[in-house]
Every structure is written in structure tokens, then in C-alpha cells.
Amino acid sequence: MPVTPAEMQTWCETIVEGRAAAPDLGLNDYLSAVPRLESLADLPSGTVVLVRGDVDAKPGATVGEGDIRLRSMVDTLKYGQERGWKQVIFGHIGRDPEKSLDKVAKRIGELLGCEVPMIGDWLDEETLTIKPEVKQTIDAAEAGAVIVLENTRKYNIERVMWKAKKDDVPALAENLAKFSNECAEKIGSVYVHEAFSAGSLDASSVVVPAAMEKVALGKYAAGEFDGPMQKCLGATLAVFSGIKIDKLDDMEAMIARGSIKQIFASGSLAMAIRKAIGELDNAPVSLGAAEDPVNKGEPWYIPEDRVAQAKAIVADGREKGITFTVPCDSIIGDGTSKDELEPNDQQFDIGPKSIEKFHAAVGEFIEKHGSGAVAFHNGVFGMFEDPKFEGGTKAWIPELKRMKEAGVEVYVGGGEGGKALDKYGEPDWVTHTFTAGGTVLNALGSEPVPYLVALRLGAK
């Protein structure tokens, strides 16, 4: 049954509202409402299944290089092949609409041991109709075939929800309904989401399910949520770092769940916590350029309301017996370290005293909580892409190994944190690295994972 514009409007308003639409639902409420792949087991051979794939990958020269997200889809794709489904994979790569999935399609073929054709231009954006070549290719394909559609972000319709507010939705609903109905009619009305890392409001992730007869969560994504993520929900230690200041919302949510005993905050976002602690302890701290309103458009700018939020987080956390560890010195633009920042100083990394402080704090954590504790790490400690500012991150990664060797289960959120582990450590230095950053913080933090909201809505 095609989805009407009115139904699509209600659907998308729910997606945009996130937690506000269902404040009493937690991660496990969404997971228990979402059908799993096995619910599709009886679909007959030849059924066309639209698979939202985790295709944002840069495969290297050989299998195993740069293709962890593609390898994560193999079990689901093989499950469909064994049942004779014709699986059409769609999804995004990067944020440049011109990027192509051609290398991704080739690597998926190598992983499955079969030809995986890619359809380059599959949507007429003017009329929002799926081009005839798609249905022709599907009809001509054998049972068990796997086909890839070119980068969904090539088309504006994929991106229109990214920054949409609830008031924007009515104007988008008609086109989103048309696009979704086209997918259902011209490709297939069964949808599997096997894109654990696809945490943004792409139409392929959060809108297309509205027009589907059946939806399900793929094997890998389900396994990540049912296994490692459940462990992280009960984390004893959380490390928040990087530049996204909205991670304070996720920190607040993790603390509210009650298992956290220790917070390490580092990188740019930690400046809010450092300032807050300074104010709470009557030892004022200057954030230098990061608190100069002239810089309020910069991602590293720390607005006053975030300092106020940080003060509330620390005050509440301390009452719950939580220890907060934050940097005590900084590396500034010329690569030198400073304890106190002057008005024009911008901090790009934590300094040597902070490295020592974090090292000692890890020792205390191990002594106090050690074996059986769970540590979750997200982000990086500085602008590590520049060797001048990699010192803090480079010194921190071995601390993860130290905790694991002391019996702590150590989980790393993907994104830059995962990249830093690859750069300065080894995969077995930690218990598990997620293939995604934003999705994990959503799942553990303040907002639901958008595609889980969509799958719950689409479950019939």
C-alpha cells in the first residue's frame, strides 16, 4: 500500500523529533520492536529485497583492507543468496555527492565470490522516478543475485532530512512519499537495514522504510546492538573526546543510566568540563580563544551554555561518586605546552602534564574497578591529523591496552577514535571496536538511533 504524503509527514516528524517523540523509549525498547532478518526466512526465491548497506568504505588493494563495513554485511547477503533473493544494495559513501560506489561494488563481489553489477544512474531527480534500467536489470538477474545502486547521496532527496526541523517536514513529505513509493514499486517492498554506521537522517535509512511491506535489521547490526552495545550500556568508565561539543548530551545520558563511576574528558570538548570544574572548585580557568565570542562559529568554540551544562553534569556526577578527569595543560598553535591559556591561545592537544595525569588516573581506575569493569572510549585527544598535535592521542591509545590487560573490557566507538586505534595501536589492544562513532553515541546517549526509530515505525 503506497504511503500517502500525510502519512509520510507524520512519519518524518517522528524521525526528526527523536527522543522527544517517545521519551520513555530506551535502546532496548526499539530493539525489541524491530524485526530481525530471520523474520524474512520464508520469503520465496526471487523476492527482491532492498538492502540499506554499510557501503561508506574505501576498500584498499586487497580484501581485508578498508572494507570492514563491507565484510560486516556478508552474513546477511549470504543469507539472502541462499534463499534465492535478489538483493539490491543502496546507501551512501562520504559526503561528496560525486563519490562513487564502483570500488565498493567490486569488493562486495570479491567478498561474495560473484559478479556484483552497479547501476550508475538510477533515479530521475526531476520526476523522482526510478529509471527503467533498474527494473530491467533486476528482472534479468538470476535468483540469488546482488546488485548495487550508485551512491544515494548523489541525489538531493537522500539528504533533505539531514538538517530538517519539524516545521520543515510538511514541505518535504510529498517528494519523500513519492521517492519511497517508487522504491517499493520499482525495486522491492522488502527492506533490510544492514548499515550499523549509517546514523544520519538519510532517506535511504529513515524514510524509505515507510513504504515497505516488510522491514528487518541485518545480522551484523543486530549482533552489535545485542552484544557489545549491551556491555557499553553498563560501562563503568566513559571517555569522551574530540571536537563535537554535543557529546556532552550523550555524557549526561550515560551518567543518568547509573553505571558510570569515572569520566575522562579530553580533546576540544573537554574544555567545557575543565572550565566547569574550575568554577565549581573556585579555581577559574581560561579557555583562551575557545571562549572568545569572536570565534563562536568555530567547531572548537565553547559556548557559555555548554559550560553551564558541564557544571551541572559534574555537580550531579560528583554527588553520585563519579570521578572526572580532565586535561591540566594544553599544546597551543606553535606546538609548545601551557598550563594556563592566554586570551588568544587556541589549544590543539593536551600537554605532557595531562598525559601523566591521565596515565595516573588509569592506574587508579584499574586499582579501584579493574577486572570486570567496562570502559567505553570515543573520540581523540587533539587535532591528531597534524603530527604536532598527535601526542595526547598517541599516548592515550596504549592506556586502552593497559586497561584491557588489567581485565577491563574496553570498547571503542568508531569514527576518529577507531582511526586512532588503527594508527597508534592494534585491534587486539581493545575488546571490540565498533564500525561507527555517531551511531554508538546515539545508542548510548541522548537520542535514539534514527534508523531504529524508522524500523520500529515500519514493523508491521
Ligand SMILES: Nc1ncnc2c1ncn2[C@@H]1O[C@H](COP(=O)(O)OP(=O)(O)OP(=O)(O)O)[C@@H](O)[C@H]1O
Ligand atoms: N583540541 C582540538 N582542537 C581542534 N581539533 C580537535 C581537538 N581535539 C580533537 N580535535 C578534532 O576532533 C576530531 C574528531 O572529533 P569528533 O568529535 O568528530 O570525533 P569522533 O566522534 O570520533 O568522530 P565520529 O563522529 O566520526 O565518530 C578530529 O578530527 C580532531 O582533529
Ligand SMILES: O=C(O)[C@H](O)COP(=O)(O)O
Ligand atoms: O562514516 C560514518 O560515520 C557513517 O558512514 C555516517 O556518515 P555521515 O556522518 O556522513 O552520515
